[in-house]
Amino acid sequence: METLNFDYPASQPVSRRAHVGVVGSGDLEVLLEPSPDQQAHITVRTSADGFGEVWEAVLDRFFARNDLAAAVEINDSGATPGTVALRLAQAVEESQS
Amino acid sequence: MTAPARPKTRFTELSARERAAALLDPGTFRELIGPFERLESPHLEPQGVVPACDDGVVVARGDLDGERAVVLAVEGLFQGGGIGEVSGAKIAGALELALRDAERGHPIRPVLLLETGGIRLQEANLGLLAIAEIHAAIVALRSHAPVVGVVAGTVGCFGGMAIAVGLCSHVVMTREGRLGLNGPQVIEQEAGVAELDSDDRRLVWEAIGGEQRVATGVADTLVADDVAAIAGAVRTAFEAGPPAEHLSTQVERYEARLAEMDASESLDGPTLRALWRDEGEGR
Numbered sequence: 001m002e003t004l005n006f007d008y009p010a011s012q013p014v015s016r017r018a019h020v021g022v023v024g025s026g027d028l029e030v031l032l033e034p035s036p037d038q039q040a041h042i043t044v045r046t047s048a049d050g051f052g053e054v055w056e057a058v059l060d061r062f063f064a065r066n067d068l069a070a071a072v073e074i075n076d077s078g079a080t081p082g083t084v085a086l087r088l089a090q091a092v093e094e095s096q097s
Numbered sequence: 098m099t100a101p102a103r104p105k106t107r108f109t110e111l112s113a114r115e116r117a118a119a120l121l122d123p124g125t126f127r128e129l130i131g132p133f134e135r136l137e138s139p140h141l142e143p144q145g146v147v148p149a150c151d152d153g154v155v156v157a158r159g160d161l162d163g164e165r166a167v168v169l170a171v172e173g174l175f176q177g178g179g180i181g182e183v184s185g186a187k188i189a190g191a192l193e194l195a196l197r198d199a200e201r202g203h204p205i206r207p208v209l210l211l212e213t214g215g216i217r218l219q220e221a222n223l224g225l226l227a228i229a230e231i232h233a234a235i236v237a238l239r240s241h242a243p244v245v246g247v248v249a250g251t252v253g254c255f256g257g258m259a260i261a262v263g264l265c266s267h268v269v270m271t272r273e274g275r276l277g278l279n280g281p282q283v284i285e286q287e288a289g290v291a292e293l294d295s296d297d298r299r300l301v302w303e304a305i306g307g308e309q310r311v312a313t314g315v316a317d318t319l320v321a322d323d324v325a326a327i328a329g330a331v332r333t334a335f336e337a338g339p340p341a342e343h344l345s346t347q348v349e350r351y352e353a354r355l356a357e358m359d360a361s362e363s364l365d366g367p368t369l370r371a372l373w374r375d376e377g378e379g380r
Contacts, residue, residue, distance in 0.1 A: 001145040019132040022112050023149040024174025031132060031150055047147045075147050 002049045006059050008040040010069040018094035021087045028076040028084060030091040035069040046076040054081060062088050070095075108249045108327050109273060113155045113172035116210050116249075119324045120168055120331060121159035129156040130187060138181045140220045149175045154184040156191045162332050166206040167195050173212025173252035180213060180258060181220040185227020192234035192244075199241035206335050207238060209246045209265065214280060215256015228257035235264045236345075243267055243339045245331050248274040248307065249322060255280045264345050267334035268316040269327060270307030276316065277305040303366030313373040315344070 014034045021029040035041055040063050044055055058081045072091075079087070111119060118126040130136050130151070137148040153175035157168040169188045171178045180188075188209070195205045216224040235244050246265035248254045253275030254262055262268055262276055270276065279287075281295035294300065303309055310316040318334065320326040354373070358364065 001142065001147055017133060019150070022172060022174045023147055023153075024172075027174070029132075029149060033133070045142070045147045073150070075149055077147060 002046055002052070004044040004046070004052055004055055006040075006042040006044070006056065008042075008059075008063040009038065010035065010040045010063070010067055011038060012067045012069060014068055014070045014095050016095045016097075018091045020090045020094055023075045023077050025077055026079055026083065028074055028079040028087055030087050031073040032091040032095050033071045035071045038069055040068055040070050040072065042072040042074065044074045044076060046074075046078075048076070048078045055084075057081075058084050061085075066092060068092065106324050107322050108271070108324050109251050109322050111324070112174070113153070113170035113210065113212075114157075117155050117157040117159075117168040117170040120161075120208065120210070120328050121157065121166060122161060122163065125159035127158045129158060129191070136183055136187070138183045138217075138220065140181065140223070141176075144219050146176070146219060152181060152184040152187065153178065154187045156187050161206045161208070161335060164204060164206050164335070165198070166208060167191055168208045168210065170210040171213045171258075176217055176219075178211070178213030178252050179217030179219075180215065180224050180228055180231075181217040182223035182227055184217075185224055185231060189227055189230035189234050192231065192238055196234060196238045196241065199238065205242055207242060207244045208331055209244070209261065211246060211248055211254040211258055211262060212250070212252035213254055213256070213258045214252065215258050225257065228261065231261050232257075232264055235261060239264070239266050239339065239343065243335055243337075245269065245334045247327060247331065248276050248316070249327060250274040250307075253277070253280070253305075255283075263315075264343070266339050266343060267318070267337070268310075269318045269320060269330045269334065270310055270316045271320055271322045271327075272302075272307050273322055274307040274310075275302070275305045276307070276310050281305075300365075304369075309366050309370060312370050 017033040019031050023029050132150040135150050138152050141148040153172040155170040195207045198205045243266035245267045246262045247269045249271045250273030281301045284293045285295040311319040318330045320330045
């Protein structure tokens with residue numbers, strides 16, 4: 001298991017918190033909440049060690065496209081980058097609904 | 098572009114949270130100790146296992162046919178639904194609160210949605226202790242209100258939580274669901290493939306599948322893997338009220354049953370069903 005942290009500059013506040021997904025094989029859960037400052041803070045706990053660069057690429061791309069001052073916690077059980085991106089999009093959609 | 102998704106009607110396709118919400122009267126689902134409380138297991142991360150923010154158990158309040166209800170749903174996808182210190186305490190605590198409500202004259206309808214291999218091995222004795230508390234709470238609560246257990250699949254229900262099912266007033270299963278003290282893989286690992294080939298699906302389901310368990314009186318209602326069918330069966334169980342005699346109090350009857358059997362001969366599912374056919378007629 002490995003814990004990773006990422007920060008991105010952000011300006012758009014998040015109105016509602018959202019929880020999606022399950023910590024089951026090949027899946028992950030995402031907890032998305034308003035950030036206390038003008039930044040996005042992401043904490044990843046993943047069962048698969050050694051994929052820090054892949055997480056960085058997935059999150060760089062997501063937060064380049066989504067300006068969100070969000071505190072995001074991810075509990076991952078070996079999800080693929082595609083699944084991670086979909087769960088993040090789902091969490092954002094839920095927080096805006 | 099965005100075609101509406103086909104509504105899910107299969108119960109086993111739903112997460113624990115979705116199952117609890119689907120079971121309760123529409124719009125009444127309210128979660129206690131939800132994901133953002135972050136009441137996760139303190140034992141997993143030190144052992145290199147990623148925790149879940151709800152420790153794999155959903156505690157939901159709401160209504161069933163307008164009556165106050167509490168639903169405890171285990172998430173089978175997280176650690177095989179294994180019961181640890183926190184997830185077990187969530188179930189036991191909710192049942193104990195339901196007991197207090199019932200004792201004060203506030204009727205309550207407790208439901209357990211169980212997908213679990215039993216104890217979470219990483220938490221060993223703490224999980225065992227929690228399951229003992231769950232057993233005690235079910236026995237205390239069932240004298241006030243029927244306690245309904247549902248084993249829909251796809252994990253099934255094993256170990257100490259299978260005993261919890263045995264203590265329930267009414268048990269609903271699907272054909273997909275399995276119920277047994279030891280799971281097939283555990284039996285094969287401990288006693289060898291000659292004792293049980295856990296890959297033999299027919300053999301396994303004939304022994305511990307929902308159809309067999311209902312036919313032999315270990316479970317009460319066999320339903321399709323369908324949200325409406327399961328929601329209906331749970332409501333019907335509460336309407337029927339508590340059984341005349343709970344299964345777990347019929348000790349002499351089952352001891353006599355066991356005494357009749359010849360342990361030197363191999364017993365398979367269909368043979369047991371023929372022997373215990375009358376059991377399926379209700380308790």
